[in-house]
Amino acid sequence: MSFPEGFQGKLPDVGTTIFTVMSRRAAERGAVNIGQGFPDYSIDPGLAACVTDAVATGFNQYAPMEGSLGLRAAIAANIASRGGRADPETEITVTCGGAESIYSAIQAMVGPGGEAIVFDPAYDAYDPAIRLAGGRCIHIPLEAPHFRYDWDRVKAALNERTRLILINNPHNPACTVATAADLDQLAELTRDRPIAVLADEVYEHVQFDGRVHQSVINHEELRSRSFAVYSFGKTLHITGWRVGYCVAPPLLTRELRRVHQFNAFSTPAPLQQAITLYLQRHPDAWRELAPFFGAKRELLRQRLAGSGLELPPAEGTYFQLADYSSLDAGIAGLNDVEFSERLINEAGVAVIPLSPFYREPPAGMRIVRLCLAKRDETLVEAASRISAYTRAQRQNP
Numbered sequence: 034m035s036f037p038e039g040f041q042g043k044l045p046d047v048g049t050t051i052f053t054v055m056s057r058r059a060a061e062r063g064a065v066n067i068g069q070g071f072p073d074y075s076i077d078p079g080l081a082a083c084v085t086d087a088v089a090t091g092f093n094q095y096a097p098m099e100g101s102l103g104l105r106a107a108i109a110a111n112i113a114s115r116g117g118r119a120d121p122e123t124e125i126t127v128t129c130g131g132a133e134s135i136y137s138a139i140q141a142m143v144g145p146g147g148e149a150i151v152f153d154p155a156y157d158a159y160d161p162a163i164r165l166a167g168g169r170c171i172h173i174p175l176e177a178p179h180f181r182y183d184w185d186r187v188k189a190a191l192n193e194r195t196r197l198i199l200i201n202n203p204h205n206p207a208c209t210v211a212t213a214a215d216l217d218q219l220a221e222l223t224r225d226r227p228i229a230v231l232a233d234e235v236y237e238h239v240q241f242d243g244r245v246h247q248s249v250i251n252h253e254e255l256r257s258r259s260f261a262v263y264s265f266g267k268t269l270h271i272t273g274w275r276v277g278y279c280v281a282p283p284l285l286t287r288e289l290r291r292v293h294q295f296n297a298f299s300t301p302a303p304l305q306q307a308i309t310l311y312l313q314r315h316p317d318a319w320r321e322l323a324p325f326f327g328a329k330r331e332l333l334r335q336r337l338a339g340s341g342l343e344l345p346p347a348e349g350t351y352f353q354l355a356d357y358s359s360l361d362a363g364i365a366g367l368n369d370v371e372f373s374e375r376l377i378n379e380a381g382v383a384v385i386p387l388s389p390f391y392r393e394p395p396a397g398m399r400i401v402r403l404c405l406a407k408r409d410e411t412l413v414e415a416a417s418r419i420s421a422y423t424r425a426q427r428q429n430p
């Protein structure tokens with residue numbers, strides 16, 4: 034069989050993600066990579082030992098499709114310890130990273146002609162998954178400059194085809210968190226309509242300055258119509274293990290599992306067992322995350338003070354935004370992709386531009402995203418290179 038000239042698959046406009054592109058470029062140029070969101074430090078040796086234990090004790094065959102009951106029970110216990118509730122049998126499904134929960138929930142809920150609403154800047158996995166399902170992705174921008182929800186605009190976008198609203202809380206890349214009032218608005222807008230909420234809460238434990246996570250699963254009304262997505266990649270610093278989970282009421286869990294069983298089917302058995310053992314030994318591991326990343330946020334902010342970059346307050350996630358519009362006209366005139374290229378080539382630092390997170394990037398946006406999940410030495414080195422670069426530009430514009 035040969036394909037006709039000009040043949041295109043189902044996502045002809047999609048290229049390699051900006052994260053992969055920037056990490057590749059960083060490796061080629063020997064740049065310090067504070068772009069893509071993955072830790073460059075070692076994991077807890079105790080967690081690594083749990084994998085060895087799991088393999089040695091025979092957890093090497095297919096895990097149950099919905100996730101091992103041990104892991105689901107440990108997840109339920111964690112939720113209960115924070116005042117929530119989820120039934121491990123009927124409301125929790127272990128998936129290949131949070132990303133697979135998102136994909137499977139979208140496939141379960143959106144079909145040809147259906148619409149799903151996302152908020153720009155949006156994590157890049159949402160839009161293609163909606164389109165692959167045959168649906169239409171409606172992009173609503175978060176309000177500049179503080180990336181807040183405009184619920185009137187959401188209300189105006191709702192119609193009989195709307196099937197899903199995706200929120201990401203805490204928000205990557207805006208580094209903002211949703212308020213209780215935001216969730217109430219969402220509940221009001223979806224009340225008595227066949228619209229589900231997909232809440233991407235993978236950064237639930239990374240919120241700063243005493244903020245308390247507002248989860249859809251603790252919201253009396255939203256709980257009954259929401260998928261909430263989590264990631265052990267974020268919670269245990271193991272992005273490469275690809276273990277996440279979805280919490281949803283029984284009806285939505287049933288629909289999610291219908292897709293999941295023919296998508297990933299199940300998640301690696303030894304890794305699920307390793308995480309189960311680790312959570313049994315360290316049920317409070319998640320409590321360390323906010324102070325851990327909070328200290329890194331302070332370090333990076335301090336080291337970039339005087340660089341000329343403006344650093345809006347980061348309320349949550351392990352990212353920090355940097356606005357370069359106050360730098361010299363030569364630099365401030367560059368768009369964010371050009372500025373990121375300059376930083377790789379001339380400062381030796383890889384960051385992520387914000388415009389690829391938009392369907393229509395706002396004109397004149399001069400913001401890049403920096404990742405905090407790096408060793409202190411990495412953050413210090415990156416900040417020192419950026420500061421040296423902006424200083425040199427000021428002296429020799």
Ligand SMILES: Cc1ncc(COP(=O)(O)O)c(C=O)c1O
Pocket residue numbers: 070129130131132133156201205233235263264265266267272275276277
């Ligand atoms: C907002 C957001 N959602 C989902 C994911 C995917 O999580 P996982 O790596 O567990 O698939 C990420 C990972 O970067 C993310 O930033």
